[in-house]
Amino acid sequence: MAYITKANSKKILHKLNLKNANLKGTIYEKPIYFFSKMEEQSLLAYQMFVKEPQKFITEVYQRVPIKEDTMTYVFEGEAPCYHNVPYCERLHADYCNFRIPKEIIEKGEGLRFRNWFKANLYLLDGDRSVLEMRINIAFGVNIHLEDIVCKNSGYVAIDNLPLNKLVEMINKKLDGASRFYYASAKNTCILKRFSKLTFLAHRLIPIQNNDTGYSDEEVKELLAQYEQEFKKPIIELLQNYYRVKYNPELEMEGFLLEQLGFKQCQHCKNEFIF
């Protein structure tokens, strides 16, 4: 058996063209009305991946495209790893990413910084000012770790909750979304028309058929708020719900993960559980 990190389990969804996937299934134990077709297909695809990876590969998957290396981040352009043992330390070091500081890129030392940072990752566990000081010694620049850290998501803490707790949290968020929908005539009017289309909030072009009586700006602002406060957290909670329900350890056959573009972790490749 092989194991992957939660972050990598979600990464495989990023480049999937799910427009015509037409996956059928149940998103949750009660109906949710505000997901777009794309959001719904993405959730069903993730559910299938954790539940039936073989089926996911044959029915949904195109290979994980390896993004072009822009020399912007410490971890970039690498194939994700799978691990032979569930206790591999690299599997649990699900660290977020770090931006390579501008001053270092300008000096043409991006690659050296990246390699240095990876080799000194263990310093992250200690006093971070020590790491900052070491960077200063090695590269001659003053940085604050806070300025270069890229947080994975604000929901890391929900990673290890039991299913009943996740259900409770999802239901509470759904109730909150419902209250927000009816909180004012404006909210109801805009959300009735556009709750599935919150992506419109991020488009610079005018909204087509905005017949709500509210300006595009007002509509976009409300949709952005609705997405941030309700849709995104609920998507994150549902992904965790699927994982805990169907495959809590993200345990899969190595050969399946290789088909998905994963590489074997060099750290634990000779360790096996018998």
Ligand SMILES: [Zn+2]
């Ligand atoms: Zn490993």
